[in-house]
Amino acid sequence: MDPDRESGMGLMAQRPHVVIVGGGFGGLETAKRLRQCDVDITMIDRHNFHLFQPLLYQVATGGLSPANIATPLRSILRRQANCQVILAEVTDIDVANSELKLVDGVQPFDVLVVAAGATHSYFGNDQWAQFAPGLKTIADATNIRRRIYLAFEAAERQPDAAIRQKLLTFVVVGAGPTGVELAGALAEIAEHTLKNDFRKINPSETRIVIVEAAPHVLAHYPPELCLRAAEKIRSLGIEVRTHTKVVDVTADHVRLECDGKQEVIETETVLWGAGVAANPLGRKLATACKVEPDRGGRVPVDCKLNVEGFANIFAIGDVASCKDQDGKPLPGLAPVAIQQGAFVAQQIADRVRGNVNDKPFVYHDRGTMATIGRAIAVAQIGSRQFCGFVAWLLWLFVHLMLIVQFQNRVLILMQWAWNYVTFNRSARLIVTDETDPVSIIETNDVVHDVDRAS
Amino acid sequence: MDPDRESGMGLMAQRPHVVIVGGGFGGLETAKRLRQCDVDITMIDRHNFHLFQPLLYQVATGGLSPANIATPLRSILRRQANCQVILAEVTDIDVANSELKLVDGVQPFDVLVVAAGATHSYFGNDQWAQFAPGLKTIADATNIRRRIYLAFEAAERQPDAAIRQKLLTFVVVGAGPTGVELAGALAEIAEHTLKNDFRKINPSETRIVIVEAAPHVLAHYPPELCLRAAEKIRSLGIEVRTHTKVVDVTADHVRLECDGKQEVIETETVLWGAGVAANPLGRKLATACKVEPDRGGRVPVDCKLNVEGFANIFAIGDVASCKDQDGKPLPGLAPVAIQQGAFVAQQIADRVRGNVNDKPFVYHDRGTMATIGRAIAVAQIGSRQFCGFVAWLLWLFVHLMLIVQFQNRVLILMQWAWNYVTFNRSARLIVTDETDPVSIIETNDVVHDVDRAS
Numbered sequence: 001m002d003p004d005r006e007s008g009m010g011l012m013a014q015r016p017h018v019v020i021v022g023g024g025f026g027g028l029e030t031a032k033r034l035r036q037c038d039v040d041i042t043m044i045d046r047h048n049f050h051l052f053q054p055l056l057y058q059v060a061t062g063g064l065s066p067a068n069i070a071t072p073l074r075s076i077l078r079r080q081a082n083c084q085v086i087l088a089e090v091t092d093i094d095v096a097n098s099e100l101k102l103v104d105g106v107q108p109f110d111v112l113v114v115a116a117g118a119t120h121s122y123f124g125n126d127q128w129a130q131f132a133p134g135l136k137t138i139a140d141a142t143n144i145r146r147r148i149y150l151a152f153e154a155a156e157r158q159p160d161a162a163i164r165q166k167l168l169t170f171v172v173v174g175a176g177p178t179g180v181e182l183a184g185a186l187a188e189i190a191e192h193t194l195k196n197d198f199r200k201i202n203p204s205e206t207r208i209v210i211v212e213a214a215p216h217v218l219a220h221y222p223p224e225l226c227l228r229a230a231e232k233i234r235s236l237g238i239e240v241r242t243h244t245k246v247v248d249v250t251a252d253h254v255r256l257e258c259d260g261k262q263e264v265i266e267t268e269t270v271l272w273g274a275g276v277a278a279n280p281l282g283r284k285l286a287t288a289c290k291v292e293p294d295r296g297g298r299v300p301v302d303c304k305l306n307v308e309g310f311a312n313i314f315a316i317g318d319v320a321s322c323k324d325q326d327g328k329p330l331p332g333l334a335p336v337a338i339q340q341g342a343f344v345a346q347q348i349a350d351r352v353r354g355n356v357n358d359k360p361f362v363y364h365d366r367g368t369m370a371t372i373g374r375a376i377a378v379a380q381i382g383s384r385q386f387c388g389f390v391a392w393l394l395w396l397f398v399h400l401m402l403i404v405q406f407q408n409r410v411l412i413l414m415q416w417a418w419n420y421v422t423f424n425r426s427a428r429l430i431v432t433d434e435t436d437p438v439s440i441i442e443t444n445d446v447v448h449d450v451d452r453a454s
Numbered sequence: 455m456d457p458d459r460e461s462g463m464g465l466m467a468q469r470p471h472v473v474i475v476g477g478g479f480g481g482l483e484t485a486k487r488l489r490q491c492d493v494d495i496t497m498i499d500r501h502n503f504h505l506f507q508p509l510l511y512q513v514a515t516g517g518l519s520p521a522n523i524a525t526p527l528r529s530i531l532r533r534q535a536n537c538q539v540i541l542a543e544v545t546d547i548d549v550a551n552s553e554l555k556l557v558d559g560v561q562p563f564d565v566l567v568v569a570a571g572a573t574h575s576y577f578g579n580d581q582w583a584q585f586a587p588g589l590k591t592i593a594d595a596t597n598i599r600r601r602i603y604l605a606f607e608a609a610e611r612q613p614d615a616a617i618r619q620k621l622l623t624f625v626v627v628g629a630g631p632t633g634v635e636l637a638g639a640l641a642e643i644a645e646h647t648l649k650n651d652f653r654k655i656n657p658s659e660t661r662i663v664i665v666e667a668a669p670h671v672l673a674h675y676p677p678e679l680c681l682r683a684a685e686k687i688r689s690l691g692i693e694v695r696t697h698t699k700v701v702d703v704t705a706d707h708v709r710l711e712c713d714g715k716q717e718v719i720e721t722e723t724v725l726w727g728a729g730v731a732a733n734p735l736g737r738k739l740a741t742a743c744k745v746e747p748d749r750g751g752r753v754p755v756d757c758k759l760n761v762e763g764f765a766n767i768f769a770i771g772d773v774a775s776c777k778d779q780d781g782k783p784l785p786g787l788a789p790v791a792i793q794q795g796a797f798v799a800q801q802i803a804d805r806v807r808g809n810v811n812d813k814p815f816v817y818h819d820r821g822t823m824a825t826i827g828r829a830i831a832v833a834q835i836g837s838r839q840f841c842g843f844v845a846w847l848l849w850l851f852v853h854l855m856l857i858v859q860f861q862n863r864v865l866i867l868m869q870w871a872w873n874y875v876t877f878n879r880s881a882r883l884i885v886t887d888e889t890d891p892v893s894i895i896e897t898n899d900v901v902h903d904v905d906r907a908s
Contacts, residue, residue: 049883066881087610137886
């Protein structure tokens with residue numbers, strides 16, 4: 001190996017080419033912070049937009065449109081002359097030749113920043129994926145949206161009471177922020193949004209179950225806040241099953257296990273908010289760099305966010321396994337990725353300028369928050385805890401401030417204000433491939449419209 | 455046949471069941487007008503939303519989100535107690551038993567209103583459909599949006615100048631309102647929206663060709679307005695080819711014919727705004743009622759919009775072939791469908807009340823308009839013609855007023871105002887099925903990032 005690589009200094013070419021894989025929170029922050037730096041940047045993403053993932057559950061439940069939370073990367077970076085964006089998919093990393101393999105080409109680099117994010121993990125049960133979609137991309141969100149609203153449509157037309165009940169049962173696996181937000185939104189849809197929409201079913205009879213293997217919902221929050229959150233969740237009519245594991249998921253039921261006892265819940269709509277694993281690129285990077293990935297496929301990085309032995313290769317965000325000073329792994333949150341992105345940009349800028357920067361990365365936890373439902377959230381800011389309406393206002397403010405584009409911020413605020421006042425969710429579109437015939441009745445029985453009297 | 459059916463009177467059951475197929479402009483108008491009437495209404499649609507089709511081209515070009523122009527049918531009709539909505543697909547009509555065959559059941563009716571709308575027609579060349587998508591549904595629009603923006607992305611990464619030029623060539627077939635609106639929006643995207651987005655291509659070198667078999671663009675407009683429209687279109691840098699037929703469409707070119715001379719244009723993006731045919735249900739209804747459909751598959755209707763011989767079966771909108779007093783077929787426009795829907799509702803209400811209503815349907819043409827581009831439109835209101843900015847303001851006003859829901863109106867106005875001021879199109883998302891690997895380079899050559907200097 002070139003000894004210069006280890007020095008963290010001599011590695012820089014005259015005007016190094018920095019390639020960033022992934023235009024999420026981490027990658028975008030790196031690119032933007034390098035704006036004034038004497039480098040050429042190539043941002044590679046398989047999508048043409050930056051996605052504001054914390055609001056993805058709102059798309060999945062019909063409250064917002066995809067374009068409200070997605071901003072074209074080109075439009076964010078258009079005025080940054082040292083940065084080009086390419087739409088491409090990275091398949092592998094060749095560290096010996098300092099190049100990325102793409103589906104349709106190669107991309108050389110001097111400095112590489114891997115910020116490829118995360119995907120779902122079904123803990124080795126990948127066959128569950130078809131029945132229990134996760135929520136990481138726009139396509140996931142519109143898929144979940146279609147399933148949720150199709151279930152109500154099918155129930156409306158279903159004459160068999162048992163099948164109807166099954167259609168109106170929703171199981172959310174995992175009570176982290178995503179699971180809690182999905183379950184809360186489902187409760188709001190059933191209780192308010194669809195209240196007068198149907199003639200034969202009563203959407204408020206919907207059964208929503210949230211399942212969590214850990215002892216508490218929102219397990220990463222302080223214990224007191226967990227208990228208050230669980231109380232709020234129950235008050236929305238959601239059944240909370242903690243200490244409970246999912247042992248099987250099929251097209252028409254889930255099997256749960258709690259204290260060795262099993263239970264079957266009949267449902268056609270299971271939403272997966274449980275497991276997260278690094279983008280497969282994490283393992284490929286680890287293999288290429290001859291380091292051992294963690295169980296979730298994350299690449300271990302040192303205190304400068306370099307993959308060990310490669311001063312020109314960084315990994316940040318959900319694809320990296322990074323520990324804090326106490327040796328605890330950092331959580332997969334946007335603020336972690338953003339702070340890491342800024343740190344890496346500073347590292348690169350210092351090296352380009354020939355400065356020595358020996359400061360290690362330190363994550364500053366400014367707090368964390370999750371919404372539970374209409375005007376209810378939990379938040380921890382420093383040592384202070386909030387629950388209920390105040391936490392929800394905080395959540396609203398923070399998320400609006402974080403949204404990348406000014407326009408989106410105004411549109412989202414208006415959409416939310418409207419949704420809040422009217423209980424409406426105007427983006428509840430069921431969009432299917434036009435070539436599929438629409439069939440939502442699952443029995444072969446012919447359904448007659450028996451109930452004519454209104 | 456039951457003689458009562460012919461009378462237009464005795465056909466009414468105590469509280470007749472009116473089944474409306476299609477929740478477009480015509481069907482929705484019928485349902486809403488029957489609000490106070492002593493009938494039970496079932497609205498069947500294969501989508502769960504009403505689509506404001508005149509703005510579909512804005513979704514196809516990334517200016518608006520699908521949810522901006524689609525409103526859930528249930529939410530429009532939620533307060534109308536005599537109406538239920540079902541999500542289903544009608545496959546055939548059994549007039550003898552007065553029932554509809556659905557993909558997954560049957561639906562009996564006393565009175566049937568077929569308002570199933572239109573689809574594309576490739577004039578017998580259905581193999582062109584895969585290369586030249588039409589624009590009738592949300593799925594069509596997001597498909598076209600993906601193609602347009604992928605073409606620019608692929609061009610950015612394409613080292614071969616000839617292929618790059620092909621990727622930056624867009625051909626719009628048909629210079630009716632849809633074709634003109636698409637071509638105008640494409641010109642705006644190339645000239646303004648993407649202006650600074652790319653590093654290697656110059657989007658303003660995009661070539662846009664609009665092809666029309668008739669002698670004029672917007673052929674249904676008064677001749678003087680046609681000429682002014684063509685001038686405006688050319689001023690946007692769009693090539694206008696009138697008197698020109700498309701004789702072949704493949705994955706990488708279109709072949710045109712004008713005055714017996716053929717020309718090939720290399721392009722990967724062909725958009726179809728040419729042919730319209732009735733929903734296939736039109737032919738099925740005609741067969742069931744033993745009448746002859748017109749060439750476009752439309753069912754002929756009499757002066758009361760009944761299919762001949764069936765006083766309890768109406769056809770309206772794009773699925774019906776209806777002639778005005780001069781024997782000219784009515785155009786496939788929203789106002790025609792809306793007026794027909796209102797007329798049919800009145801017919802049904804009068805019959806339920808036992809009134810005789812012998813007035814035939816008369817279409818009141820209040821004018822017609824089409825946008826060409828940024829602040830340019832043509833309009834004909836009565837005998838007055840408008841072209842340019844005033845027409846565009848008229849267009850804006852009329853379309854905002856027609857949008858069904860108040861919320862959408864405000865959001866669309868804000869979105870347009872933003873787009874207008876910033877030249878931005880924030881909904882230009884390329885959303886693909888996640889399982890497909892992203893590959894936009896079509897040659898097998900490995901593409902090196904040769905152009906490193908910025």
